[in-house]
Amino acid sequence: DVKVTQSSRYLVKRTGEKVFLECVQDMDHENMFWYRQDPGLGLRLIYFSYDVKMKEKGDIPEGYSVSREKKERFSLILESASTNQTSMYLCASSLHYGYTFGSGTRLTVV
């Protein structure tokens, strides 16, 4: 089974901090994604990557950046955390069809 691992389950950060969310997959998948999920808003795509060093903006990239230096690792960066970035962050990977999600990181910005 594909395993997608997110480094932190819960995270509390202060406003203005730079925050790194790490995601690692172990099945050599080309495609990786970062979503945030909020009540009533569903899953919203932040950034995605189809290859190493490649990144594409999703639907809500403002305030975020990403890094994909190695195929298995896709990092989401909050340049200067704000309270409206408090959310559940989900990483996913895929080869062809269907996504496998990590366990999620619940980020609270205070």
Add this chain to the structure above:
Amino acid sequence: QKEVEQNSGPLSVPEGAIASLNCTYSDRVSQSFFWYRQYSGKSPELIMSIYSNGDKEDGRFTAQLNKASQYVSLLIRDSQPSDSATYLCAGYNQGGKLIFGQGTELSVKP
């Protein structure tokens, strides 16, 4: 029209009954569809995929795809309290991204 639409629910069924979850999609969505189950506080888990018109059965779950009417459904037979979760429908858009519905909350009452 949203690309993938679901009724948010909640849908409440008694234990042992058939739960029917529905999803409609627009012309901008291709005809490969996925159903994810998400328990409260957890990440989405892929439970069914369907690519062809008709029914696909897996244990107590049946996915149905009707291309003419542009809907996809998930039937859960002999519903159990452990099936209580939010169910997300997803399909690929023309840009190759997986688009998720808002999810339907299912509650199975003992």
